[in-house]
Amino acid sequence: MGELRLMKGNEVIAEAAIRCGCDGYFGYPITPQSEVMETLMVREPWDETGMVVLQAESEVASINMVYGAAGSGKKVMTSSSSPGISLMAEGISYIAGAELPCLIVNVQRGGPGLGTIQPSQADYFQTTKGGGHGDYKLIVLAPASVQEMNDFVELGFELAFKYRNPAMILTDGAIGQMMEKVELSDYKPRMTAEELDAKCGSWATNGKKADRDYNIITSLEMDSDKMEANNLRFQEKYRQMEEEEVRYEMIDCEDAEYILVAFGSSARICQKSVDIARAKGLKVGLLRPITLYPFPKKPIAELAKKVKGFLTVEMNAGQMVEDVKLAAGCGNSSVPVEYFGRMGGIIPTPGEVVEALEQKLIEA
Amino acid sequence: MTEEIIIAGFGGQGVLSMGKILAYSGVMQDQEVTWFPSYGPEMRGGTANVSVIISDSRISSPILHEFDTAIILNQQSMDKFEKAVKPGGVLLFDPNGIVNEPTRKDINIYKIEGTKIAADLGNVKTFNMVVLGAYLKAKPIVKMESIRKGLEKSLPERHHKLIPLNLEAIEAGQSKLEEVHVL
Numbered sequence: 280m281g282e283l284r285l286m287k288g289n290e291v292i293a294e295a296a297i298r299c300g301c302d303g304y305f306g307y308p309i310t311p312q313s314e315v316m317e318t319l320m321v322r323e324p325w326d327e328t329g330m331v332v333l334q335a336e337s338e339v340a341s342i343n344m345v346y347g348a349a350g351s352g353k354k355v356m357t358s359s360s361s362p363g364i365s366l367m368a369e370g371i372s373y374i375a376g377a378e379l380p381c382l383i384v385n386v387q388r389g390g391p392g393l394g395t396i397q398p399s400q401a402d403y404f405q406t407t408k409g410g411g412h413g414d415y416k417l418i419v420l421a422p423a424s425v426q427e428m429n430d431f432v433e434l435g436f437e438l439a440f441k442y443r444n445p446a447m448i449l450t451d452g453a454i455g456q457m458m459e460k461v462e463l464s465d466y467k468p469r470m471t472a473e474e475l476d477a478k479c480g481s482w483a484t485n486g487k488k489a490d491r492d493y494n495i496i497t498s499l500e501m502d503s504d505k506m507e508a509n510n511l512r513f514q515e516k517y518r519q520m521e522e523e524e525v526r527y528e529m530i531d532c533e534d535a536e537y538i539l540v541a542f543g544s545s546a547r548i549c550q551k552s553v554d555i556a557r558a559k560g561l562k563v564g565l566l567r568p569i570t571l572y573p574f575p576k577k578p579i580a581e582l583a584k585k586v587k588g589f590l591t592v593e594m595n596a597g598q599m600v601e602d603v604k605l606a607a608g609c610g611n612s613s614v615p616v617e618y619f620g621r622m623g624g625i626i627p628t629p630g631e632v633v634e635a636l637e638q639k640l641i642e643a
Numbered sequence: 644m645t646e647e648i649i650i651a652g653f654g655g656q657g658v659l660s661m662g663k664i665l666a667y668s669g670v671m672q673d674q675e676v677t678w679f680p681s682y683g684p685e686m687r688g689g690t691a692n693v694s695v696i697i698s699d700s701r702i703s704s705p706i707l708h709e710f711d712t713a714i715i716l717n718q719q720s721m722d723k724f725e726k727a728v729k730p731g732g733v734l735l736f737d738p739n740g741i742v743n744e745p746t747r748k749d750i751n752i753y754k755i756e757g758t759k760i761a762a763d764l765g766n767v768k769t770f771n772m773v774v775l776g777a778y779l780k781a782k783p784i785v786k787m788e789s790i791r792k793g794l795e796k797s798l799p800e801r802h803h804k805l806i807p808l809n810l811e812a813i814e815a816g817q818s819k820l821e822e823v824h825v826l
Contacts, residue, residue: 283670284670285663285666285667285670285676285678285797310682311682396682452682453679453706456679456680456682457677457678457679457680457705458666458676458677458679459675459676459677459678459705460676547704547705547706548703548704549704551703551704553703626706628706628707629703629704629708630708
């Protein structure tokens with residue numbers, strides 16, 4: 280059993296990065312995620328593991344430092360909150376286009392614009408549908424507890440390297456600022472130069488050897504035939520992710536007539552809503568997507584064959600509801616899919632969710 | 644057992660650290676805990692609150708709209724959270740700065756002169772520990788041994804010399820809790 284601590288979600292991101300052998304963190308402060316870099320600076324991992332921690336002059340600089348370091352095969356990351364992620368969007372698209380692994384953490388706050396520093400899930404579209412330009416996808420993990428903030432750092436890096444693709448942890452101010460009991464991962468050493476060469480030598484700019492050609496990192500390809508081939512290769516990679524990497528959790532769905540669909544902190548609230556609804560005699564279950572991309576379409580399509588309705592619960596104006604509708608409707612099911620949410624930093628209460636379920640689905 | 648608590652007062656009163664020590668005590672006796680603060684641009688003097696859940700089983704929502712216990716340390720928080728106590732629940736308050744005392748008859752109301760007791764102890768900064776002691780007298784949900792371990796875990800080592808003073812403040816709070824009967 281690993282070390283048990285009481286920590287904030289943001290602090291755990293930093294601790295997990297050090298412990299999983301991360302080579303570098305580049306970031307710029309923004310509420311509600313500033314504790315990530317603050318914790319790293321207090322921990323001084325450069326003395327302990329050799330990990331670089333650098334406060335850049337902006338989010339744009341941070342993501343481009345990540346781009347450069349990822350190109351050399353290093354395990355690198357950044358973190359920010361919604362407005363900062365918007366600034367990084369260009370760099371994220373370049374990293375996806377150059378097929379490089381890295382980890383980006385978005386501790387969401389309410390928008391649009393500078394918005395508020397309170398929690399929100401309004402970056403779902405930005406994260407799962409693009410954000411930057413071009414046909415690319417991020418692997419998106421949505422933690423619902425401080426423990427998962429720990430677990431998904433290592434998982435995010437693992438998936439990023441498996442697919443040579445940026446991975447994002449999409450969380451929010453509630454989980455970032457909240458403290459829970461967490462079992463920290465054991466220390467893993469950083470990759471040695473030899474290990475890095477064995478793992479990434481076919482593409483990384485880790486120093487040209489006599490027995491191999493130059494590795495060139497770029498997202499630019501002026502020949503359209505080659506650029507289309509690149510895009511087809513990316514798409515093939517995304518289809519493989521959709522086959523192999525879907526993760527979700529189902530709670531009380533076996534006999535459920537109504538299904539709540541929620542991720543991250545909304546899913547925690549909905550767990551309590553399920554308890555309240557069950558106590559009232561309503562057969563309600565919860566489906567929690569853990570990967571937002573690839574999205575758990577199949578379990579939703581399966582449930583759509585037998586349930587009376589879905590209610591998505593999101594801290595936004597209704598974004599994931601579109602994906603749930605697509606997934607539920609793909610078997611020609613006409614089962615209703617409704618949305619309930621709050622915006623601007625307001626967190627829905629478990630009771631509000633049950634009321635919405637009764638109004639929109641059960642009494643409708 | 645699940646205990647859902649809101650601690651609310653002014654920033655600087657030690658609201659967040661009281662919650663943290665309580666939460667850490669839960670961890671020390673192998674319970675599940677969440678500590679969810681109101682966070683914002685507030686500084687010392689602004690309002691601050693934290694909800695703490697301690698449970699024997701997995702905790703669902705860390706965000707609550709009603710509580711088993713409200714620990715209330717200023718008037719604004721009284722206005723906001725008196726009505727959020729579950730029927731049969733506990734409301735503990737420090738009368739210092741409270742203009743309108745609680746009026747509900749369906750909850751158990753307790754009073755602790757935390758500000759005064761802490762001043763008598765010679766260190767007003769122990770105020771939050773006096774209040775914590777009073778709460779533990781009303782609802783002994785964690786063992787004193789766990790509180791001591793929780794203090795060790797949540798205070799940086801350079802402050803460990805202050806642990807006996809904090810324990811003394813907790814004991815003072817335990818011995819001076821007053822029950823309030825709403826007429």
